[in-house]
Amino acid sequence: MLSEILIIAIRGIAIGSIFATIAMSFNIVHGATNIFNFAQGNMFILGGFAAYFFANQTGLPWWLTMMLVSSLGIAAIVAFQGYLTLLPLRSSVEQDSWLISTVSVSVIIGALLMITQGPFAYSVSAMLPPFQLFGTRTPGAYGLAIVLMLFWFVALRLFLRKTFLGLAISALSQDFDAARAAGLPVRRLQLIAFAISGLMVGSVGFLVAPVISVNPDAGLRYVLNGFVASVVGGIGSYAGTLIGGPLVGVTAMLTAYKIGGAYQDLASLLLLVGILMLRPQGLFGRVTARRV
Numbered sequence: 001m002l003s004e005i006l007i008i009a010i011r012g013i014a015i016g017s018i019f020a021t022i023a024m025s026f027n028i029v030h031g032a033t034n035i036f037n038f039a040q041g042n043m044f045i046l047g048g049f050a051a052y053f054f055a056n057q058t059g060l061p062w063w064l065t066m067m068l069v070s071s072l073g074i075a076a077i078v079a080f081q082g083y084l085t086l087l088p089l090r091s092s093v094e095q096d097s098w099l100i101s102t103v104s105v106s107v108i109i110g111a112l113l114m115i116t117q118g119p120f121a122y123s124v125s126a127m128l129p130p131f132q133l134f135g136t137r138t139p140g141a142y143g144l145a146i147v148l149m150l151f152w153f154v155a156l157r158l159f160l161r162k163t164f165l166g167l168a169i170s171a172l173s174q175d176f177d178a179a180r181a182a183g184l185p186v187r188r189l190q191l192i193a194f195a196i197s198g199l200m201v202g203s204v205g206f207l208v209a210p211v212i213s214v215n216p217d218a219g220l221r222y223v224l225n226g227f228v229a230s231v232v233g234g235i236g237s238y239a240g241t242l243i244g245g246p247l248v249g250v251t252a253m254l255t256a257y258k259i260g261g262a263y264q265d266l267a268s269l270l271l272l273v274g275i276l277m278l279r280p281q282g283l284f285g286r287v288t289a290r291r292v
Contacts, residue, residue, distance in 0.1 A: 014142035016249020017149035022226025023241040025197035031173040032193035035098040041223025042109040047205020048214035052122045071202035078198025113216035124209035141211040228272045234285025
């Protein structure tokens, strides 16, 4: 019984770490633009496909090199997608076209992957060996997922608080008009936020590819759970994602173990509804005043 609990907890936290990193990528774009990029799930899967095509069954140095190259490539794709998304908007909150455009990009990427690769799940070789944790054999990529979540959390906090560029992006979440009046290049900063989010999901998708489902249909699950983790933790709260992601992951893993994998997404949505009924702003979200 104890071993079962440990397996559910360890693997749930590891999968939740992936959701948390996607949630952080949601937060940085939302903070700079007030929109959610629902193409993040398939951008994450692109990282997994990059690992399959460019670094499957190769040495560690080449694997790390291709991770960096593919992550930068995905960052460029997301930045271009952000440009197209923001192009018709004078400000990011005046219209809802971003919802259509981000979902459309997700659908297009999924369709292209389906056409070119077929509806198959691809297997990626693990570069890191499994390890023993509390007597449970755990894939190395699970431990890497937790490390990546913590790395991106620390990196984003330092970037947003200690660098001029990060402080400028943070200023956008306070007041677009004031930032523009202060002479900040608002649109350029927004595109940088998109690029950073692409770098995050691209790197994570590449490095955890051995333990995820690398197929054209998988993006929906990850964007859904990443969004749920972001809302549960509190929109804009990076510390909240460290709780929201693992909480969603453990809930999904427990559901898969007790009921069946087909009900994982339903369990995540029920968790979202339950949290919002008790705390509408999320676990670590802040209540803000709105001027009308």
